[in-house]
Amino acid sequence: xxxxxxxxxxxxxxxxxxxxxxxxxxxxxxxxxxxxxxxxxxxxxxxxxxxxxxxxxxxxxxxxxxxxxxxxxxxxxxxxxxxxxxxxxxxxxxxxxxxxxxxxxxxxxxxxxxxxxxxxxxxxxxxxxxxxxxxxxxxxxxxxxxxxxxxxxxxxxxxxxxxxxxxxxxxxxxxxxxxxxxxxxxxxxxxxxxxxxxxxxxxxxxxxxxxxxxxxxxxxxxxxxxxxxxxxxxxxxxxxxxxxxxxxxxxxxxxxxxxxxxxxxxxxxxxxxxxxxxxxxxxxxxxxxxxxxxxxxxxxxxxxxxxxxxxxxxxxxxxxxxx
Amino acid sequence: xxxxxxxxxxxxxxxxxxxxxxxxxxxxxxxxxxxxxxxxxxxxxxxxxxxxxxxxxxxxxxxxxxxxxxxxxxxxxxxxxxxxxxxxxxxxxxxxxxxxxxxxxxxxxxxxxxxxxxxxxxxxxxxxxxxxxxxxxxxxxxxxxxxxxxxxxxxxxxxxxxxxxxxxxxxxxxxxxxxxxxxxxxxxxxxxxxxxxxxxxxxxxxxxxxxxxxxxxxxxxxxxxxxxxxxxxxxxxxxxxxxxxxxxxxxxxxxxxxxxxxxxxxxxxxxxxxxxxxxxxxxxxxxxxxxxxxxxxxxxxxxxxxxxxxxxxxxxxxxxxxxxxxxxxxxxxxxxxxxxxxxxxxxxxxxxxxxxxxxxxxxxxxxxxxxxxxxxxxxxxxxxxxxxxxxxxxxxxxxxxxxxxxxxxxxxxxxxxxxxxxxxxxxxxxxxxxxxxxxxxxxxxxxxxxxxxxxxxxxxxxxxxxxxxxxxxxxxxxxxxxxxxxxxxxxxxxxxxxxxxxxxxxxxxxxxxxxxxxxxxxxxxxxxxxxxxxxxxxxxxxxxxxxxxxxxxxxxxxxxxxxxxx
Numbered sequence: 001x002x003x004x005x006x007x008x009x010x011x012x013x014x015x016x017x018x019x020x021x022x023x024x025x026x027x028x029x030x031x032x033x034x035x036x037x038x039x040x041x042x043x044x045x046x047x048x049x050x051x052x053x054x055x056x057x058x059x060x061x062x063x064x065x066x067x068x069x070x071x072x073x074x075x076x077x078x079x080x081x082x083x084x085x086x087x088x089x090x091x092x093x094x095x096x097x098x099x100x101x102x103x104x105x106x107x108x109x110x111x112x113x114x115x116x117x118x119x120x121x122x123x124x125x126x127x128x129x130x131x132x133x134x135x136x137x138x139x140x141x142x143x144x145x146x147x148x149x150x151x152x153x154x155x156x157x158x159x160x161x162x163x164x165x166x167x168x169x170x171x172x173x174x175x176x177x178x179x180x181x182x183x184x185x186x187x188x189x190x191x192x193x194x195x196x197x198x199x200x201x202x203x204x205x206x207x208x209x210x211x212x213x214x215x216x217x218x219x220x221x222x223x224x225x226x227x228x229x230x231x232x233x234x235x236x237x238x239x240x241x242x243x244x245x246x247x248x249x250x251x252x253x254x255x256x257x258x259x260x261x262x263x264x265x266x267x268x269x270x271x272x273x274x275x276x277x278x279x280x281x282x283x284x285x286x287x288x289x290x291x292x293x294x295x296x297x298x299x300x301x302x303x304x305x306x307x308x309x310x311x312x313x314x315x316x317x318x319x320x321x322x323x
Numbered sequence: 324x325x326x327x328x329x330x331x332x333x334x335x336x337x338x339x340x341x342x343x344x345x346x347x348x349x350x351x352x353x354x355x356x357x358x359x360x361x362x363x364x365x366x367x368x369x370x371x372x373x374x375x376x377x378x379x380x381x382x383x384x385x386x387x388x389x390x391x392x393x394x395x396x397x398x399x400x401x402x403x404x405x406x407x408x409x410x411x412x413x414x415x416x417x418x419x420x421x422x423x424x425x426x427x428x429x430x431x432x433x434x435x436x437x438x439x440x441x442x443x444x445x446x447x448x449x450x451x452x453x454x455x456x457x458x459x460x461x462x463x464x465x466x467x468x469x470x471x472x473x474x475x476x477x478x479x480x481x482x483x484x485x486x487x488x489x490x491x492x493x494x495x496x497x498x499x500x501x502x503x504x505x506x507x508x509x510x511x512x513x514x515x516x517x518x519x520x521x522x523x524x525x526x527x528x529x530x531x532x533x534x535x536x537x538x539x540x541x542x543x544x545x546x547x548x549x550x551x552x553x554x555x556x557x558x559x560x561x562x563x564x565x566x567x568x569x570x571x572x573x574x575x576x577x578x579x580x581x582x583x584x585x586x587x588x589x590x591x592x593x594x595x596x597x598x599x600x601x602x603x604x605x606x607x608x609x610x611x612x613x614x615x616x617x618x619x620x621x622x623x624x625x626x627x628x629x630x631x632x633x634x635x636x637x638x639x640x641x642x643x644x645x646x647x648x649x650x651x652x653x654x655x656x657x658x659x660x661x662x663x664x665x666x667x668x669x670x671x672x673x674x675x676x677x678x679x680x681x682x683x684x685x686x687x688x689x690x691x692x693x694x695x696x697x698x699x700x701x702x703x704x705x706x707x708x709x710x711x712x713x714x715x716x717x718x719x720x721x722x723x724x725x726x727x728x729x730x731x732x733x734x735x736x737x738x739x740x741x742x743x744x745x746x747x748x749x750x751x752x753x754x755x756x757x758x759x760x761x762x763x764x765x766x767x768x769x770x771x772x773x774x775x776x777x778x779x780x781x782x783x784x785x786x787x788x789x790x791x792x793x794x795x796x797x798x799x800x801x802x803x804x805x806x807x808x809x810x811x812x813x814x815x816x817x818x819x820x821x822x823x824x825x826x827x828x829x830x831x832x833x834x835x836x837x838x839x840x841x842x843x844x845x846x847x848x849x850x851x852x853x854x855x856x857x858x859x860x861x862x863x864x865x866x867x868x869x870x871x872x873x874x875x876x877x878x879x880x881x882x883x884x885x886x887x888x889x
Contacts, residue, residue: 224858238825239829242821246818253703258467260468264468273457274461
């Protein structure tokens with residue numbers, strides 16, 4: 001009894017803290033930059049991380065098994081994964097740039113999980129016999145960490161696409177500015193020179209294109225961040241898929257059944273492999289790969305939620321209709 | 324007047340290298356001394372690749388006399404390694420010399436075959452083709468989940484009719500001719516997978532393996548200009564290159580110092596690991612093919628107490644399937660039982676099996692459950708399902724009678740089994756009786772001949788119940804075990820591929836960083852690049868360079884910086 005009230009309290013605390021963090025980001029974006037807010041958002045995310053951790057641990061103790069058995073728990077785990085990534089990158093880079101993307105992700109996943117849509121699955125359920133295995137820990141945790149990382153990375157890529165195409169439209173509108181450039185470098189090409197070359201090129205141009213320079217720097221940063229996070233997510237996804245296959249062989253007799261969930265996970269893996277390979281061709285690496293990653297974003301959601309909602313196949317214990 | 328030139332700097336032994344660290348790759352670091360003008364060819368041009376290999380071999384013969392190919396990276400007093408950076412230069416003069424030589428050696432037909440295979444190899448290892456293939460496979464898989472698989476043709480006639488086709492053109496003709504009803508074994512899909520496999524092999528052969536040779540060749544940069552052109556570059560005034568080298572070593576780099584030049588690298592495994600990824604993917608494909616073509620599958624529901632022979636149950640899946648001696652084993656289900664949660668739900672189900680060989684001797688006995696299969700002689704037996712086969716009852720102290728139970732259809736995943744004991748005249752058309760329903764082996768619910776609830780009994784309690792004048796005692800509920808049997812020769816290969824893939828994907832996350840430096844007077848010009856961790860690299864370098872000690876000369880008269888290179 002204590003545990004379930006504790007669970008409720010923790011859920012509400014983390015939810016409110018994250019919403020405060022998002023509001024501060026919005027205020028920073030729209031109104032004015034108030035310096036105290038950086039610390040506030042950082043501490044806020046840390047508090048919500050601890051809250052979600054506490055939430056998961058209480059569910060674990062309450063139900064006696066790891067909190068992986070159904071959609072609600074895996075969504076909470078997903079938001080935990082997001083906050084872990086945020087903490088790691090926050091401390092490594094001493095910057096809060098990613099918080100603007102991760103914090104809304106945390107709140108949306110947690111909000112969806114906590115909302116009335118899934119209200120009947122809130123009670124922790126028992127594990128069916130097929131799920132009573134040690135592989136559960138490794139497979140599900142790796143998959144969800146992989147999804148969290150890939151979602152972060154693909155959101156960054158969507159950001160790149162938004163900025164790039166917004167700029168292109170703007171440049172087309174103000175095309176007379178381009179005549180001031182001594183050499184006709186297209187906007188897209190500017191991004192792919194390395195730092196020294198870019199310095200040389202842009203020193204020859206007029207001040208009006210310095211905004212382009214900062215924007216291209218920002219896009220380059222986003223691009224590199226996106227690449228690194230997606231590589232990490234790809235690694236987790238690979239391990240998750242393979243451990244799932246080995247588990248399936250132990251439990252059901254065959255390591256690959258072309259189950260809808262398995263197939264869609266493989267499709268996700270293929271899309272992100274396409275992402276990694278489009279970066280080899282350095283001519284349009286950032287734009288092409290961002291398109292691939294944005295597609296990947298949609299596919300992850302189909303794979304994770306769509307299949308579960310349909311309730312078909314061997315993974316049907318994650319769905320609504322199975323109850 | 325003393326002039327400080329780079330050659331007369333504090334380093335007395337100028338031509339001997341400082342052997343600072345034993346690299347892990349030492350045993351395979353066969354350092355082949357190559358002549359000055361051999362650049363490494365860009366592997367996209369396949370013909371020049373093969374010619375290059377021929378060129379190397381002829382040069383090797385010439386060079387054996389010159390110097391010893393030692394295992395340690397210690398240079399002798401003779402000429403230094405190739406000075407040029409291994410960029411994308413095509414082998415110019417020396418390559419074209421050997422063209423007439425090699426073309427003379429080829430015959431007519433075999434030359435044509437070789438040219439054709441080179442062309443095919445070149446096409447297959449194209450990256451855009453590979454990306455297109457992956458995309459097509461993904462799209463086909465998505466289609467395979469949308470279209471119902473494995474149904475009778477009637478289903479497709481109904482759902483994809485010709486008079487109002489889906490999306491305007493997609494009718495059942497598309498589905499059945501292209502094999503979309505069994506997408507994952509259809510020729511289209513398997514063909515795409517085979518094409519991807521061929522691309523993987525071609526790419527590994529032409530692009531990746533030469534990459535190994537390229538990345539192992541380390542080359543110094545001798546001009547400050549070249550170093551300043553790197554992604555990250557910096558100049559430290561009043562520093563010594565040995566300090567830089569020592570610091571880099573402490574940070575985990577492998578450092579090579581020759582005279583005023585330094586080269587350091589880290590994370591070479593990260594550049595080589597993608598090769599491992601591709602090879603393990605190929606291994607998985609091979610294993611999968613073996614599984615699909617050479618395994619046996621079968622499933623059976625056996626009531627408690629009965630036997631079956633393995634060979635009767637298993638059926639082959641492909642043309643490579645050959646039965647083994649173990650197929651003659653007879654399997655006896657000793658006992659089937661289930662565990663329950665406190666709420667009454669099924670927590671686990673177990674079957675106690677004995678394996679008997681042809682002579683009737685027991686060779687193995689094990690209790691299996693879900694996630695805990697039995698393995699014997701290449702055959703694996705999995706517990707996948709259960710049902711109730713019969714109820715053993717006593718009626719009015721007569722019996723025991725075995726009433727077979729049948730599964731009943733209800734919504735959801737739960738199971739329900741029922742049986743019927745007729746009361747009165749069996750031959751009348753309107754026969755009534757006692758119904759008994761069971762969800763699991765724990766308790767049986769009984770209904771009288773009007774269908775009214777009569778009571779619940781547990782099989783082990785032996786408590787009688789009086790319904791419509793008859794006294795029923797439920798003695799036992801006999802369950803039956805749902806078993807899946809399988810042999811799969813491809814599993815070891817596939818597991819090896821899985822393990823290799825996990826490992827190599829982990830390793831390929833590492834970033835290959837390279838750093839060059841030159842001692843120019845009292846300043847050190849340092850530059851570097853990395854292939855993956857482009858964000859963290861400048862910061863890491865800055866942190867490292869902050870630690871380099873600044874050399875403060877006590878006698879400051881010799882501060883004439885003779886910067887020789889621009």
